[in-house]
Amino acid sequence: MKTSNPVLSRLGQAAERERAAGYYPGAGQPGYGQPYPSADGGYPSAPPAVQPMTIDDVVVKTVILLGIVGVSGAAAWNLIPDGFLRAAWIGAAMVGLVLGLIISFSRVANPGLVVAYAVVEGAFVGLVSKAYEGFYHGIVLQAVLATFGVFFLMAVLYRARVIRATPKFARGLIAVMGGLFAVMLINFVLSLFGVNTGLRDNGLLGIGFSLVCIVVASLSFILSFNEVEEGVRMGLPARYAWTASFGILVSLIWLYLEVLRLISYFQGDD
Template identity: 40%
Template sequence: MPGQQQGGFGQPGYPQGGFGQPQGGFAGGMQPGMPGFAPGQQGQAPYQQRGAASYMTMDDVVVKTSISIVTVIAAAIATWVLVPLDMMIGVAIGGALIGFVLGMVNAFKRNPSGPLVLAYAIAEGVFLGGISGLFEMMYPGIVVQAMLGTMGVFVGMLIVYRTGAIRVTPKFQRWLAAALIGALVLMLFNLGYFLFTGEASLLRDGGPLAIGFSILMIGIAAFTLLADFDLAEQAIRRGAPKNFAWGIAFGLLASLVWLYIEILRLLSYFRE
């Protein structure tokens, strides 16, 4: 239609809003594709032409994200309480592998699926429950500290986003994408080094370099939260369907899981 701007969610006909052209979000490094929407009339948001009940709201995001987090916590507690200590590491590895596969499926699935996101949450809960149980056995009290640290970073980044102290610009998105790729490469290097040598690399041995690396990973994970917040706000403004709230929930959950693991690891270095 003449006079309309190209929309950012895969379909033409979305007027350019105050955000300018929309930026993609990074949910722990990945985010499901945005499904296409029916075009709205020029100068009007899509929800002004169709029933508002079919479009995502901030309440949808909060509810879906809360359900996902509660599912993770419930699965983690069940694993911690029910799984014998000698089986915990194996169960944690199994949960991590299943969570990785489900994470890939959720990340590249065009239409977010609530059951798949909750299945991912259960797998990650099993992984976190096993890892947390082992860390708590070695360093009493560390799990509570890591949880408080994760909550603190989440609230802090939400404040940073709402106040506009750091804006999610195209340059920020490019920087974050490069940082996530670099983090993934280094994590794969650490894993490969451990598998071949049976020892932790310098980036994970608890020394000064390992402490700096963990702080860097915590910083990148925290910045992914800003991208998730921005994606949620832009999706609401541009009339995303209600089920896309599950995609936002998945992104936030992936960021929080990564953040918790890195904080837990960093605290263990200081305990040593």
């Protein structure tokens, strides 16, 4: 099965290998021989078919991951002392980045890594949220409501085919996301050396940059929804629902953090 999405193409190839691994060449196909006999001369039966992924699988896994993020975030919020807040969230951000890259470039679905990512990112989100809530009371609830509002809006737009994940759209959005990631990484490194670029201040540049990030993060849901739809169509094994849910979780966390930052710009001076 072919698809324009490189991630799905890679996962699809891996899934095909998994399905083929349990069967003997030519079994059940006209013009081919019977399965290879075992050591005792018998013919072992083929293993049961792999259960395919469904949209319900992705929904359940996404809810589970969001629950883990919530529990981990609440634990970090209440257990990490304020004096260790910054160091803890930087550490969680670095670990989460490494796990995210490993999951993204992995050729197989790994539920354990996805769950670990949710735990680490939950701690990161919880610590960042605690810092913002300390300055602006009620901002976390506002950001959560806005984030899920955007998520459901994009789901409706995708369902109605108002926005389509065409190959051109996917390539363009992935390129923009890569550029934004590079800019944010450079800006973060410069900030460690005391260089302020203004990208994360509450001036016009900072507000504009946050708005761009929010738009791109919102559009990334279209790619995630398309990956789920195509994955179901391709018949990927059920455990690949964890990989699809991971993509949705990444977009939700990114969108939440950008919305949180944008709202803070209008709450008063830092």
